[in-house]
Each structure stands twice: as C-alpha cells, then as structure tokens.
Amino acid sequence: MRSFQIPAWGEPLVERQLPTPQPAGSEVLLKVDACGVCHSDLHIWDGYFDLGDGKRATLESRGVDLPFTMGHEIVGEVVAVGPDADGVAIGDQRVAYPWIGCGECHLCLAGNDIFCTAANYLGTRVHGGYSDHVLVPHPRYLLDYEGIPAALACTYACSGLTAYSALLKAGDLTADDHLLIVGAGGVGLSAVHIAKALTPATIIVADIDPDKRAAAAAAGAALTIDNSAPGAVKSLLKTTRGGPRTSIDFVGAPPTTKFAISTLAKGGTHVIVGLFGGALPLSLPLFPFKLMTVKGSFTGTIDELRALMALAREGRIPAIPIERRALDRANETLEDLKAGRIVGRAVLIP
Numbered sequence: 246m247r248s249f250q251i252p253a254w255g256e257p258l259v260e261r262q263l264p265t266p267q268p269a270g271s272e273v274l275l276k277v278d279a280c281g282v283c284h285s286d287l288h289i290w291d292g293y294f295d296l297g298d299g300k301r302a303t304l305e306s307r308g309v310d311l312p313f314t315m316g317h318e319i320v321g322e323v324v325a326v327g328p329d330a331d332g333v334a335i336g337d338q339r340v341a342y343p344w345i346g347c348g349e350c351h352l353c354l355a356g357n358d359i360f361c362t363a364a365n366y367l368g369t370r371v372h373g374g375y376s377d378h379v380l381v382p383h384p385r386y387l388l389d390y391e392g393i394p395a396a397l398a399c400t401y402a403c404s405g406l407t408a409y410s411a412l413l414k415a416g417d418l419t420a421d422d423h424l425l426i427v428g429a430g431g432v433g434l435s436a437v438h439i440a441k442a443l444t445p446a447t448i449i450v451a452d453i454d455p456d457k458r459a460a461a462a463a464a465g466a467a468l469t470i471d472n473s474a475p476g477a478v479k480s481l482l483k484t485t486r487g488g489p490r491t492s493i494d495f496v497g498a499p500p501t502t503k504f505a506i507s508t509l510a511k512g513g514t515h516v517i518v519g520l521f522g523g524a525l526p527l528s529l530p531l532f533p534f535k536l537m538t539v540k541g542s543f544t545g546t547i548d549e550l551r552a553l554m555a556l557a558r559e560g561r562i563p564a565i566p567i568e569r570r571a572l573d574r575a576n577e578t579l580e581d582l583k584a585g586r587i588v589g590r591a592v593l594i595p
C-alpha cells in the first residue's frame with residue numbers, strides 16, 4: 246500500500262510503499278476513498294500539543310513511533326475481513342469511527358471509548374488514512390454513510406462529531422439566548438451548520454479572519470465579530486444584552502478563551518474544544534460570582550456520530566465546503582491549513 250508518513254517530527258511527509266496489512270481476528274481492512282485533513286494533524290505532525298507554561302504533551306510519550314501515518318477522518322470500502330469480523334461484508338462503504346479505546350473494558354463496550362484510558366485512535370495513535378489502506382480493529386467502529394457523499398461523510402468522524410458533541414454540551418438554549426462560537430475554521434464552521442438543527446438560540450461567530458467571518462455569515466451566523474478588535478468585548482455584551490448564555494471555543498488559545506469568558510452571561514457555560522494550546526490564569530471568584538461553568542469537549546462518542554449522520558441524511562445539516570485533493574498533495578495541504586488558507590475542509594483522495 247501507498248502511505249504518506251511523518252519521517253521525523255515536523256518534517257515533510259514521505260511517500261512509502263508498505264506491505265498491505267492482512268486483517269486478523271476481528272480486524273477489517275478498508276481501501277481508503279477519502280481522508281479529511283484536520284487541524285489537529287498539524288500538532289501531531291509537530292509531535293506535541295502545547296499544554297502551556299512550557300509544558301508539552303508529546304506523541305512519543307504516548308507511544309507513537311515514527312514513521313507514522315496520520316489521518317483520522319476516513320471513509321473507505323471493506324476489501325478484507327478477519328475471521329472474527331462479523332456484520333460487515335466485502336464491498337461495504339463505511340466511515341471509520343477513529344476514537345477507539347482498548348475495545349474490551351466496560352466503557353468501550355458501551356460505546357464510550359473516549360473515556361477509556363487506552364487510546365488507539367486511528368491516525369493519531371495507530372496508522373491512519375493518509376494512505377490507500379487502513380486497518381480498523383473491529384466492525385463495530387464502522388458506520389454506513391449511505392446517502393451522504395464520501396468526501397463529506399469522512400469529515401463527520403472528527404470535525405462534524407467534535408462540533409456536534411460540543412453543541413450537545415451547550416445545554417438547553419432558548420430563542421432568547423445567544424450562542425457564541427469562537428473560531429470558524431473547519432470545526433467551528435461545522436458547528437455553525439449543525440447548531441441550526443440543534444438550537445433556536447441566536448448564533449454569533451467570533452473570528453479574527455474576515456474570510457472566516459464571511460464563511461460563518463454565509464453558513465447562517467446571525468452576527469459575526471472580530472474578537473481581536475478594540476472594544477469587541479463591550480460591543481458583544483451590548484448586542485447580547487449581558488452576554489452569550491454559552492460559548493464554545495474552537496480555537497482554544499489564551500486570547501480566545503479570555504474573550505469568551507469575559508463576555509459570558511451570568512450562569513453561562515464555556516466549552517473548550519480547540520487544541521491551539523497555552524495556559525491562562527483565571528480569577529477564581531469569577532466562577533461563583535458569574536455562576537460560571539467551564540467544560541472541555543473532545544471529539545464525541547460513536548452514538549453521537551451515528552446521531553449526527555442521521556441528521557445529515559435527513560438533510561438537516563447543510564454541507565461544509567469541501568475541497569478534494571489528491572493524496573500526494575498531503576504536505577501542501579498541511580502547509581495551507583497551517584497558513585489558514587483552507588476554508589471548510591480539505592479532503593485527500595488516494
């Protein structure tokens with residue numbers, strides 16, 4: 246098989262011809278039809294996530310060896326199955342749920358792999374979809390995406406699911422409430438699309454990039470705001486008459502979290518999703534005074550992915566802009582993503 250691999254952390258991906266794996270046990274081999282390029286791939290490529298205060302979570306310390314094949318938004322066709330892989334047949338077109346745990350504990354067996362302490366995530370811990378083939382450990386991680394275009398379906402496995410799960414954590418919002426979405430890159434823009442199917446709240450999008458704000462407005466945001474502009478906090482507090490009830494930060498940098506918390510309504514909830522990195526000192530009395538909740542959200546469960554794809558199939562979620570690119574443009578695509586030149590999602594086609 247042909248894979249594009251990280252040869253050394255931060256170095257350009259290298260194309261390699263590798264033996265195509267043969268599925269054993271419950272494993273399933275997919276021939277990759279499309280694989281989305283996610284912002285978190287930039288961190289994996291570098292080999293670490295910035296925890297702030299000079300601390301790093303490295304991939305190496307989590308057992309990832311080089312060379313490594315990234316890619317966790319995968320759709321493909323089943324081309325081989327292990328002897329114990331039941332419920333899937335050669336020729337099936339499937340989305341792979343990549344957030345796989347140990348696969349054996351009570352959490353994993355209940356579909357809550359993301360709460361399992363073992364992480365065998367496709368494309369972030371084990372070899373993923375920047376390749377023409379990928380191994381999936383069990384058929385239960387494969388979902389039918391019939392009725393959804395392949396290049397769009399793959400994006401639901403991370404960007405769509407991450408947005409959807411974060412929106413579920415936003416709480417019950419009414420038509421009188423405002424929901425602030427910070428960052429309208431791939432995941433944030435997905436959230437704007439999905440939010441309209443989930444909440445009657447007024448959707449406001451903050452982004453420092455005018456192109457991303459324009460994309461958010463086109464996706465249905467009632468209002469967009471440049472969070473780096475002087476007076477942005479004051480202006481948002483005024484427009485929303487006391488601040489958004491919920492904010493979701495799809496950037497996850499100190500300035501974006503600071504902006505969102507400064508504008509949050511009393512009793513509000515702030516959800517941190519983005520992994521940009523860094524650290525931020527927070528005033529502790531602010532939590533009781535503002536009756537404030539701060540939550541983290543990481544991707545979502547397989548049942549949430551199933552529910553999201555059902556919404557998409559019903560036509561309740563408008564598609565995000567998708568740009569299809571040949572797999573051998575993987576390096577160029579990562580560079581474009583890093584430079585902020587991708588609107589919506591770039592998807593690699595082997």
Ligand SMILES: [Zn+2]
Pocket residue numbers: 283284285286317403404
């Ligand atoms: Zn991702």
Ligand SMILES: [Zn+2]
Pocket residue numbers: 346347348349350351352353354358361362363
């Ligand atoms: Zn487990």
